[in-house]
Amino acid sequence: MMAAGIVAVCAVLLVLAFVLPRLSRHPQNGAQRVLGTGARAGGKAPGFLGRIFSKSFHSSSRAVGRSGSAGRRARNRLPF
Incomplete structure (x- = not known):
């Protein structure tokens, strides 16, 4: 249950970032x-x-941070 919640938060943060x-x-x-x-x-x-x-909380926090930074990094690589 918690893993599904963390995956959902990471997905939302990735798109939002x-x-x-x-x-x-x-x-x-x-x-x-x-x-x-x-x-x-x-x-x-x-x-x-x-x-x-x-x-599990430490690794989930690290996953949330990586998800947000990956979305911002992908946005920075766009040519426009």
Whole structure:
């Protein structure tokens, strides 16, 4: 369920960053802020469980960042 949500957010950010590069920063930062909060909350579990719980949030935040930057990078490569 969470994976499908992250894929949907990444797809929306990719399209938004391609169509409106400047306006895509705020939704990207908001999504990364929410995922960072989840990572911090998951990291409070003791020992090994804390690393496992926070890892999915960290990798999801990285995916959201890469999706937004890929859309802006593709827009910059257009000839017009």
